[in-house]
Amino acid sequence: MxxxxxxxxxxxxxxxxxxxxxxxxxxxxxxxxxxxxxxxxxxxxxxxxxxxxxxxxxxVPALSGIRAGRRGIRIGALTPHATVERSTDTELHRRLPVLPEAAALIGQLPVRVRGTVGGSLAHADPAAEWCLLAVLLSAELTLLGPDGRRVVGADAFLRGRHRTALRPAEILVEVGFPAAEPAAALVEYAAQPGRIPEVAAAAALVLDADGRIGSARLALAGPLERPMRIPAAEALLIGVRPGRESFAAAAAKAARITGASGDLGTLAAVLLRRALAESAARAAVLAPVRRERMELVPV
Ligand SMILES: Cc1cc2nc3c(=O)[nH]c(=O)nc-3n(C[C@H](O)[C@H](O)[C@H](O)COP(=O)(O)OP(=O)(O)OC[C@H]3O[C@@H](n4cnc5c(N)ncnc54)[C@H](O)[C@@H]3O)c2cc1C
The missing domain is CATH 3.30.43.10 (Uridine Diphospho-n-acetylenolpyruvylglucosamine Reductase, domain 2)
Known part of the structure; x- marks a missing residue:
């Protein structure tokens, strides 16, 4: 047609x-x-x-590009997925390696070369990787309209399946990821390779000096109208040691809260557990580095 x-x-x-x-x-x-x-x-x-x-x-080339600095990572709306995937920006890889990793999971190469970060967020597919990470990491979206710019949090921007806070004469200009969460991880299952996933889960853990979980972010996408963080499951993780049992309990609670049932519910719980395990492995590698830095601070 x-x-x-x-x-x-x-x-x-x-x-x-x-x-x-x-x-x-x-x-x-x-x-x-x-x-x-x-x-x-x-x-x-x-x-x-x-x-x-x-x-x-x-x-409008001004809408494209990645700026990584003290205020976080800012990605222009027109930046293709492949540009994030292939970026050699060391700050991007140091602060949020999950961004290039997630970009590499999107579709196949031609889709990633043409499709844009802003297009994905504005399209608001419930399973889209960018939407999931925007919610997980409390991203801020800058919109430009006839009355100027406004900044909207990802949670308020993504209203539902293909529904956003964009007004009729507004465009999405850029997305900012303010939180440096180097241990963030995203895992997904797609029934067909190169297609949008059925379910995607993402987690970002920070470990305390004694190896317990100091902060936790956990989010799910796919079986819901829009990606969601699950604070009640995150709360279960605070103060505990990372491990199979704590992750299984948090993942099961998260899947239950989101209402994912049947095969999708099982899949959601498995992916949430895996996202937590991957994030914990990364956090464990980062923890000694943080301790070393603390010891180097002059008294
Ligand atoms: C075979 C295939 C596989 C795919 N696999 C995946 C996948 O695994 N994961 C995934 O997330 N996506 C996947 N996609 C979708 C892909 O990521 C698209 O790039 C994305 O959904 C839309 O981006 P776009 O730049 O192409 O936007 P467009 O198609 O040009 O626009 C999409 C929508 O967003 C609006 N829009 C675009 N940019 C802006 C802006 N700056 N301001 C306001 N509104 C805007 C448009 O008006 C339109 O409504 C796949 C697509 C195909 C064809």
């Missing part, structure tokens, strides 16, 4: 894109932003969406 006819503009700046979207909205016309086209083009071809106007962000 071919798309229904639409008008097309390719603005040179983010402000021009917003202006085009606002003009369409005021005139009562439906407009859609085009980024990598990996989700939107199939929808257009099936005529599942029939916008009057397409606003192509492809000529």
């Amino acid at each position: 071919r798309p229904a006819p639409f008008d097309y503009v390719r603005p040179a700046s983010a402000a021009e894109a917003v202006w085009a979207l606002a003009g369409a909205h005021t005139a009562g016309r439906e407009a859609r932003v085009l980024a990598g086209g990996q989700s939107l083009v199939p929808l257009l071809n099936r005529r599942a969406v029939r916008p009057d106007l397409i606003v192509d962000l492809g000529r």
Whole structure:
């Protein structure tokens, strides 16, 4: 099938894109932003969406790029998955190695070369890796609209299956991951290789100097309307030693709370346990480094 006819503009700046979207909205016309086209083009071809106007962000290079610094990792909305996957930025790998690792799990190479981080977040597929990590790591999304910029937390941005806090004339400009969680890990199961996963789980643990869990983040995606952190399961982990039993108890509780049942529930519990184990292994490697640094502080 071919798309229904639409008008097309390719603005040179983010402000021009917003202006085009606002003009369409005021005139009562439906407009859609085009980024990598990996989700939107199939929808257009099936005529599942029939916008009057397409606003192509492809000529707005300012929206692309990775900035890693003291304020965390900031990724421009138009940055392709493959750019994150292949990034050689040492700060990115030191602070959040899970970001390039997760990017490498998305689809197959052509999808990762064209598809963008912002497109994935705006598309808000309940199982998308970027959405899961945004929730796990309390990411902040910067949106630009006719009234200027606003920053929205990932939890408030992702409202449900393909539903976000984006207003009709707004675009997503960048996503910021403020939390340095070097031990974060993501594991997933996809029934078909190169497809979006059925279930994905992510965890980020920090160990205290005595090897107990000092802080825990745990999140699940796939069987839910949107990715969710599970604070009651996280609370079970605080102050305990990482291990099979504590992880199994937290994972079982998390799967129960999210309502994942049957095979999906079992799969969710297994993946949550594995994400915790991977994160704990990383945290254990990092813990002595932190202790060494503390000892080096002059008194
Ligand atoms: C075969 C295949 C396998 C895939 N596997 C996975 C997978 O394993 N994991 C995964 O997460 N995804 C997967 N995807 C989806 C892929 O990651 C897409 O890249 C992503 O969902 C959308 O990104 P895009 O840049 O292509 O956005 P587009 O398709 O261009 O846009 C998607 C939606 O977001 C909106 N949008 C895009 N950018 C912005 C912006 N900056 N501001 C506001 N709105 C915006 C568009 O209007 C549209 O509604 C797969 C896709 C295919 C075709």
